[in-house]
Amino acid sequence: MTSPQRAPGGFPVVGIIGGGQLARMCAAPAAELAITLSVLAEAPDAAAAQVIPSAPVGDYTDVETVRAWARECDVVTFDHEHVPADVLAALAADGVTLHPSPDALHFAQDKLAMRERMTAIGVACPAWAPARTAADVEAFGAEHGWPVIAKTPRGGYDGKGVRVVNRPEDVADWLDLAAQQDGTTGPLADGILLEEKVDFVRELAVLIARSPMGQAAAWPVVETVQTDGICTEVLAPAPGLDPDLAAVVTEAGLRIAESLSVTGVFAIEMFEVTDPGTGAPAYVVNELAMRPHNSGHWSMDGAVTGQFEQHLRAVLDLPLGSPTPRAPFTVMANVLGGDHPELYPAYRHVMARDPELKVHLYGKGVRPGRKIGHVNLTGTDLADLRERAGHAADYLTGVITE
Amino acid sequence: MTSPQRAPGGFPVVGIIGGGQLARMCAAPAAELAITLSVLAEAPDAAAAQVIPSAPVGDYTDVETVRAWARECDVVTFDHEHVPADVLAALAADGVTLHPSPDALHFAQDKLAMRERMTAIGVACPAWAPARTAADVEAFGAEHGWPVIAKTPRGGYDGKGVRVVNRPEDVADWLDLAAQQDGTTGPLADGILLEEKVDFVRELAVLIARSPMGQAAAWPVVETVQTDGICTEVLAPAPGLDPDLAAVVTEAGLRIAESLSVTGVFAIEMFEVTDPGTGAPAYVVNELAMRPHNSGHWSMDGAVTGQFEQHLRAVLDLPLGSPTPRAPFTVMANVLGGDHPELYPAYRHVMARDPELKVHLYGKGVRPGRKIGHVNLTGTDLADLRERAGHAADYLTGVITE
Numbered sequence: 170m171t172s173p174q175r176a177p178g179g180f181p182v183v184g185i186i187g188g189g190q191l192a193r194m195c196a197a198p199a200a201e202l203a204i205t206l207s208v209l210a211e212a213p214d215a216a217a218a219q220v221i222p223s224a225p226v227g228d229y230t231d232v233e234t235v236r237a238w239a240r241e242c243d244v245v246t247f248d249h250e251h252v253p254a255d256v257l258a259a260l261a262a263d264g265v266t267l268h269p270s271p272d273a274l275h276f277a278q279d280k281l282a283m284r285e286r287m288t289a290i291g292v293a294c295p296a297w298a299p300a301r302t303a304a305d306v307e308a309f310g311a312e313h314g315w316p317v318i319a320k321t322p323r324g325g326y327d328g329k330g331v332r333v334v335n336r337p338e339d340v341a342d343w344l345d346l347a348a349q350q351d352g353t354t355g356p357l358a359d360g361i362l363l364e365e366k367v368d369f370v371r372e373l374a375v376l377i378a379r380s381p382m383g384q385a386a387a388w389p390v391v392e393t394v395q396t397d398g399i400c401t402e403v404l405a406p407a408p409g410l411d412p413d414l415a416a417v418v419t420e421a422g423l424r425i426a427e428s429l430s431v432t433g434v435f436a437i438e439m440f441e442v443t444d445p446g447t448g449a450p451a452y453v454v455n456e457l458a459m460r461p462h463n464s465g466h467w468s469m470d471g472a473v474t475g476q477f478e479q480h481l482r483a484v485l486d487l488p489l490g491s492p493t494p495r496a497p498f499t500v501m502a503n504v505l506g507g508d509h510p511e512l513y514p515a516y517r518h519v520m521a522r523d524p525e526l527k528v529h530l531y532g533k534g535v536r537p538g539r540k541i542g543h544v545n546l547t548g549t550d551l552a553d554l555r556e557r558a559g560h561a562a563d564y565l566t567g568v569i570t571e
Numbered sequence: 572m573t574s575p576q577r578a579p580g581g582f583p584v585v586g587i588i589g590g591g592q593l594a595r596m597c598a599a600p601a602a603e604l605a606i607t608l609s610v611l612a613e614a615p616d617a618a619a620a621q622v623i624p625s626a627p628v629g630d631y632t633d634v635e636t637v638r639a640w641a642r643e644c645d646v647v648t649f650d651h652e653h654v655p656a657d658v659l660a661a662l663a664a665d666g667v668t669l670h671p672s673p674d675a676l677h678f679a680q681d682k683l684a685m686r687e688r689m690t691a692i693g694v695a696c697p698a699w700a701p702a703r704t705a706a707d708v709e710a711f712g713a714e715h716g717w718p719v720i721a722k723t724p725r726g727g728y729d730g731k732g733v734r735v736v737n738r739p740e741d742v743a744d745w746l747d748l749a750a751q752q753d754g755t756t757g758p759l760a761d762g763i764l765l766e767e768k769v770d771f772v773r774e775l776a777v778l779i780a781r782s783p784m785g786q787a788a789a790w791p792v793v794e795t796v797q798t799d800g801i802c803t804e805v806l807a808p809a810p811g812l813d814p815d816l817a818a819v820v821t822e823a824g825l826r827i828a829e830s831l832s833v834t835g836v837f838a839i840e841m842f843e844v845t846d847p848g849t850g851a852p853a854y855v856v857n858e859l860a861m862r863p864h865n866s867g868h869w870s871m872d873g874a875v876t877g878q879f880e881q882h883l884r885a886v887l888d889l890p891l892g893s894p895t896p897r898a899p900f901t902v903m904a905n906v907l908g909g910d911h912p913e914l915y916p917a918y919r920h921v922m923a924r925d926p927e928l929k930v931h932l933y934g935k936g937v938r939p940g941r942k943i944g945h946v947n948l949t950g951t952d953l954a955d956l957r958e959r960a961g962h963a964a965d966y967l968t969g970v971i972t973e
Contacts, residue, residue, distance in 0.1 A: 174621055176934035178914035197599035200622040203914075203932040203944075219576055220602040222624045473927050473949075488923035495897055495949075512580035512605075521890035525875050530605040532578035542605075547875075547897075 172241050173223035176203040181485060183207070184239055186229050187248025188215030190531040190540070191461050191477075194469070196220045198478035204485070208248075209238050217248070219532045232259045239265045246433055246484045247460055250277045251324075268381065268432035268484035269459050276429050277459035280362050281322040290428045292421050293453045295440075296365040301347055303337035306363065310336075313365040319343065320364065323356040330356075333366070367453055369440035373407055374464035375422040378434045378479040381486045385426055386479070387419045388472060388492040393438070393464050399538065402559070403501040405467040405494065407441075408551055411450045414441070418452050425457070434480040436462030463503070463540070468492070470527045470545040471499025496547040502558040504542035506535040507567035519544075519561040526561050574643050575625035578605040583887060585609070586641055588631050589650025590617030592933035592942070593863050593879075596871070598622045600880035606887070610650075611640050619650070621934045634661045641667045648835055648886045649862055652679045670783065670834040670886035671861050678831050679861035682764050683724040692830045694823050695855045697842075698767040703749055705739035708765065712738070715767040721745065722766065725758040732758075735768070769855055771842035775809055776866035777824040780836045780881040783888045787828055788881070789821045790874060790894040795840070795866050801940065804961070805903040807869040807896065809843075810953055813852045816843070820854050827859070836882040838864030865905070865942070870894070872929045872947040873901025898949040904960040906944035908937040909969035921946075921963040928963050 173182050180203050185192040188210030196217070199206045207223040208215075218224035227234040235256050239245050244266045257271040269277075276283045284297045296313050299322075300306050310317050319340045321330035334340055340361060347357040372393045379385040389406035407415075422437050436458040444451040465476035474482075474490030482489055512530065519526060523546070530542035544561045546554045563569045575584050582605050587594040590612030598619070601608045609625040610617075620626035629636040637658050641647050646668045659673040671679075678685045686699045698715050701724075702708050712719050721742045723732035736742055742763060749759040774795045781787040791808035809817075824839050838860040846853040867878035876884075876892030884891055914932065921928055925948070932944035946963045948956045965971045 174616060176621060176932070177936040178912060178932075180915045180934075193602065196602050196622070200595065200598050201929075201931045202918075203621075203934045205621070214576060218624075219578060219605075219607070220598070220624065222620075222622065222626075224624075473929075482922065487918050489926065490922070490928075491926040493927075510580060513582045516604075516889050520884070520892070524891065524893040525895075526892075527603075527875075529603045530578070530580075532582075532605045534579040 171223070173205050173207040175205050178203070180204055181243040182241060183481060183484060184209065184242030184245040185217070185248050186235065186245065186252055187211070188217035188224060189248045190216045190533070192217035192248040193220055193531055194461070194466075194529070195477045195481060198475065198481055202478070202481065204481055207238070207242055209235065216531045216533055230256065232256050235260065236263060239263070244268060244484050246480070247274075250274060250459055254278075269435070270430065270432065273429050273431045274459055277435075277457050279322050280320055280456075281359050283457055284362065286428065287425070287454055290424055292425060293451065295367050295453050295455075298363050299360040300340075300363050301344070301351075301360040303341070303344060305360075306334065306337040306340060306344070309363045310334075316366055318364040318366050320362040321356050322359055322362050334363075367440045367442060367455075369442050370450070371407075371441050372455070373410070373418065373439045373441050373452065374403075374436055374462070375418050375439065376434065376436050376462060376465040376468070376476060377422045377426050377431075378476075378483045378489055378492075379426040379431050380483045380489060381432050383427075384489050385423055386489040386492045387422055388465065388468055388476075389494060390415050390418050391464055391467065399503070399505065399540075400463050401503050401505070401562075402555070403464050403467050404551065404555070405471055405499045405501070408498070410441075414450045414452065421452070421454070425454075431459060433459070433483045434461045434465065434476050435459045436464050438464070463543075466529070466543050467499040467501040467545055469529065471495055471547045497549045498551045498554055499545055499547045500551070500554040500558040501543050501545050502562035503540055504530065504544065504562050504565045506533075506537050506539040506541050508537065509567045510535045512541070512565060515565045515567075519564050523557050523561060526557070528561070528565075530565075573625070575607050575609040577607050580605070582606055583645040584643060585883060585886060586611065586644030586647040587619070587650050588637065588647065588654055589613070590619035590626060591650045592618045592935070594619035594650040595622055595933055596863070596931070597879045597883060600877065600883055604880070604883065606883055609640070609644055611637065618933045618935055632658065634658050637662065638665055641665070646670060646886050648882070649676075652676060652861055656680075671837070672832065672834065675831050675833045676861055679837075679859050681725050682722055682858075683761050685859055686764065688830065689827070689856055692826060694827060695853065697769050697855050697857075700765050701762040702742075702765050703746070703753075703762040705743070705746060707762075708736065708739040708742060708746075711765045712736075718768055720766040720768050722764040723758050724761060724764050736765075769842045769844060769857075771844050772852070773809075773843050774857070775812070775820065775841045775843050775854065776805075776838055776864070777820050777841065778836065778838050778864060778867040778870070778878060779824045779828050779833075780878075780885045780891055780894075781828040781833050782885045782891060783834050785829075786891050787825055788891040788894045789824055790867065790870055790878075791896060792817050792820050793866055793869065801905070801907065801942075802865050803905050803907070803964075804957070805866050805869050806953065806957070807873055807901045807903070810900070812843075816852045816854065823854070823856070827856075833861060835861070835885045836863045836867065836878050837861045838866050840866070865945075868931070868945050869901040869903040869947055871931065873897055873949045899951045900953045900956055901947055901949045902953070902956040902960040903945050903947050904964035905942055906932065906946065906964045906967045908939050908941040908943050910939065911969045912937045914943070914967060917967045917969075921966050925959050925963060928959070930963070930967075932967075
């Protein structure tokens with residue numbers, strides 16, 4: 170393994186475990202700041218390995234591989250949250266600086282632990298409970314109404330490990346697994362997580378950066394639009410959001426960051442709901458992502474400091490940059506893989522149609538439904554921005570051809 | 572030489588001859604657009620080689636080295652204008668797509684040819700003439716007043732090859748060389764270039780992108796501030812510039828682009844002067860740079876499309892992006908090497924003092940006076956932006972320590 174090449178002048182090396190698009194998008198701000206990246210990649214053609222000179226291929230679940238790689242890094246951070254606890258523990262024991270820390274990551278890796286902590290610090294959550302038996306599920310449904318949402322506490326992500334449950338039989342297999350794993354460290358050792366199905370107005374997200382010295386900065390609360398369970402669009406800031414709710418949501422995000430000692434950028438996905446008592450707008454927390462997040466891609470072009478620059482500054486304990494938007498609105502539309510594998514020819518069309526369009530592709534092969542890029546548009550007329558961003562994303566995807 | 576790794580989906584490889592900061596700053600937009608770069612670098616630790624995976628080391632004056640490297644590229648462009656004519660000719664003969672073309676580059680490499688063409692197309696220039704003898708110099712000074720400016724037509728850049736001349740003896744050595752080189756292809760074979768010393772109000776620059784299909788886009792005219800002959804600050808747009816002069820200057824730039832068939836981004840450095848007849852503001856062209864340019868670094872943060880993204884789009888004949896500024900003013904301040912080699916510790920200060928500051932360092936070792944980076948600030952209060960950008964640049968430089 171060759172050593173990553175440092176810039177002269179005392180500059181550090183930031184290691185990133187995982188070579189996906191989040192690591193890839195750190196490359197631009199790292200180059201600007203003369204910070205060297207070293208990516209532990211899944212493959213030589215991983216998204217990040219295409220654009221970062223130091224990207225050795227290695228298995229992030231193998232303790233010795235990760236330990237050897239981390240020796241060359243001043244700080245280690247993550248492209249994803251799936252690094253096993255024993256690997257994290259070994260790095261910590263070696264004295265490697267990890268951001269976020271294993272203690273913080275625990276709450277992103279274990280949804281039951283997350284719910285317990287959120288509830289303990291007074292953050293609004295859906296009604297929830299662990300369940301080990303069909304009777305537990307039956308009781309929860311009877312109390313909170315059917316259907317309910319069932320989740321595997323560990324190992325689930327991107328919609329996997331989540332089910333809509335109408336009766337206990339719908340999770341009979343998970344309950345069986347939970348019984349088998351009782352007393353182990355398996356994903357279902359503590360049972361499954363049940364949550365009430367929230368009747369929400371829309372989905373929101375708040376993105377926060379926090380540094381080891383405790384400085385924190387929040388971008389404006391955004392609205393995320395999901396299609397078939399995949400985020401397709403982000404509106405920044407969330408249009409028409411009640412200012413009191415924006416303040417409450419941001420304060421909740423900062424409280425979570427502090428309570429969990431999160432370091433780096435992290436995202437809290439929320440539901441906007443209507444308080445059944447007062448009729449006022451309110452929120453409940455849905456999920457945490459302890460890393461830069463799709464809901465923050467707008468910031469790359471729409472904020473003074475984008476999430477990837479901010480993440481690098483945070484994990485290096487440098488002062489944070491301004492999260493202020495550059496314009497009244499930024500719209501991000503995800504580019505999902507479609508039917509045709511040739512992406513580049515679409516550039517002529519989308520760039521000619523819209524000279525303000527900012528295209529970000531990840532160097533990933535096209536597979537239907539796979540997130541392969543996004544586009545950003547910044548301006549003042551939200552409806553116009555949405556139409557244009559949506560058109561560009563659909564054209565790149567191949568959904569529309571004119 | 573290993574092949575550069577293409578992104579799947581039909582994406583091209585852009586080759587850049589030279590691994591300096593201009594090549595380096597192409598890395599961020601290339602990654603965003605999934606365009607692969609291959610840099611023919613001077614050294615393994617060249618500015619661009621630190622951040623671009625494909626950066627073989629090779630001598631750009633060696634025909635076979637450059638030919639072998641260029642075979643892997645769909646388009647070849649330049650970090651600098653010093654590639655010898657025989658190398659360019661060999662690439663063209665191989666069918667390599669070069670942007671800008673050798674014919675266009677000729678005018679950036681030969682100041683006499685440039686002055687002839689500018690004059691032929693009616694662009695305002697200082698009075699100028701070639702000189703071969705002391706009598707030529709004497710006659711020019713007698714006509715246009717002493718001192719005059721003498722330049723070596725080829726091979727001079729960054730203030731080298733330029734002299735302020737008070738009498739013919741000041742260029743006796745160059746005249747001797749010119750006599751020796753008469754009939755050869757040496758830098759002084761056509762004599763030396765004399766220009767009147769222009770009594771200017773300030774220096775301006777116009778930055779233009781032009782694509783092979785003939786589309787062109789101009790950023791707003793900027794003011795460049797020089798200290799001891801080195802650009803230290805750029806104000807975008809040039810504050811208080813007469814709108815008629817802005818239009819005339821931009822039109823002149825577009826005319827030059829068209830006449831010279833420039834492709835890619837190029838800069839025209841100008842003097843703002845006062846028309847001695849009418850007293851109205853006017854311009855004369857000082858120099859051309861046929862590549863992205865220091866006077867355009869502000870656009871990386873201050874315009875919808877930065878010059879490096881635009882250069883990639885232009886050389887690939889993709890539709891150009893909008894050059895519209897994001898805010899009323901952007902100030903760029905160059906970071907020049909100072910006395911202390913440790914740059915990174917200064918980040919804590921400058922980032923804490925100014926969360927809006929955008930820092931761009933080039934990974935270059937510190938040498939006094941060397942351009943090692945720049946900072947950008949975007950906003951509405953020009954005086955405030957200048958104070959803040961200047962402070963940050965001076966602090967990074969080590970000129971001030973508080």
